[in-house]
Amino acid sequence: MAIRELRIAGYRSLKGLDLPLSELNVFTGPNGCGKSNLYRALVITAAAARGALARSLAEEGGMPSVLWAGERGKGGVRMTLGVAWDDWDYEIACGLPNLKSGPVEEGGTAFFLDPLVKEEWVRAPAAGRRPVALLERKNMSLWLRDRDGKRVSYPLELLASESAMAQIMEPQLYPELAWLRDEMAAWRFYHQFRTDPDSPLRRPQVGVHTPVLSADGHDLAAALQTIIEIGDDAALEDELDAAFPGSELTIFQERGRFEPGLVLPGIRRPFEARELSDGTLRYLCLLAVLLSPRPPALLALNEPETSIHADLLEPLARLIVKASERSQILVVTHSKALASHIEAASGCPVFRLEKVEGETVIAGRTLSGGEEE
Template structure:
């Protein structure tokens, strides 16, 4: 299962961006255009799946600090994260904790959460969360409701953990938790990357490895929030 599309709205410097993805993606652009923020949205999705969403946001300064700070249209102030994993689409919308927030005013308040199964041109709802309650379709297709029993600052994915009853939730949760992030590499003389390695032969011929090379998508970001696809494609 691969990540095919990422949608981000209302997060730091990203007002709204929908980004189709290949197996390998290279994001380029000058300082301050949002490359790291785009990367951080993937970290947040992984945190939502693992049950550490509120803590991860707190490390960034809390919910008020991560919301889009530019001009906004009328309506609720929200941050939206959406990811497409093959035929599954997961979306999380959150905003500020309603007053009085007390000691937890930096926590996110999850307003809506959805999971859809794409069936040709239809989107079949597998999870819908709003107004403090949620329903999830079980393995037999029945709606199971969870009224007012969910933590407002964490996702349904992290709170409803019953793979035998809700296999699609389990699949999405595991995929998001499998994300691995390597944001900083040591480059000093003692860095592991500089250690000599033992050379080994490869079982596949070089021509076969070149023919099966992973496709790469290169996207350039600019300070207006736009994007330009420089090269690449799916596969």
């Protein structure tokens, strides 16, 4: 199920941005233009579906730190994240809680960085009619539409700092909401992989079937072995050869622990993970991500070109384009070369972001969102 529109307002440099999305979406622009903010907004949206909204925001300094800090209108201070598909539309709006830091006995709280969910809704578009609301939240009040189509009040107390969708645990009563929550929670995000000498990538790890590479890539060897056994091993071999001609992947196995390695042309022994370059190790991670036997509905890559040699950008672009046949993909990149290779291989336009008066906008659009003459 592909996202057709992404709406972000009041989050860091994204004062108000509505983006039409396709199966493959590439965003580029200079340093400081807000590319990573776009990526993080999607991360936060998925976190809301998992019940990890407050923690995700806390990792960025808490609610006061993530709000748009530029000139504001007369409306309240809030961050709004919205996602629209063909059949569903979801939106959540968060603001600052009316709380103060301090002892509980004095009316204070230690959780003053948490968000306060002010509004939230899920709607299903209806041809020729008003959208049907499946979920409507106003602060702590929540209305739902059950499996029989009846509008009911949710009887349990909500946690103010988390989404209502993550707190509804009755899939038998609200099957559409449960399905949508699981779909969003399964989105995958990858932003760099540690390749320093102490990185788990360079050390043997316990191996189990791993159809989905972890966010930090520590289970790389198991993920590659899983592709070999139950995935498209021929594609893995082809893509490896396209990037490193004549090379051969090997997975070292000892006492249930796996470690990736490469046999390179002219070398009589395989290179272990601790001997591979940063770029080679990261490219192997991208192979595991993009050839996953369990592709997600949405896959977001933030700066996948990091430490990758320029010669590998074209095969990486082709791999990303192929993967977009199985998942909707969003790529945020500094690399003009990678963006150009993806555009050439797919025909999809590249969104170029820029910052105007502190606000992230799409190049060629006015601040009001229209196209420049």
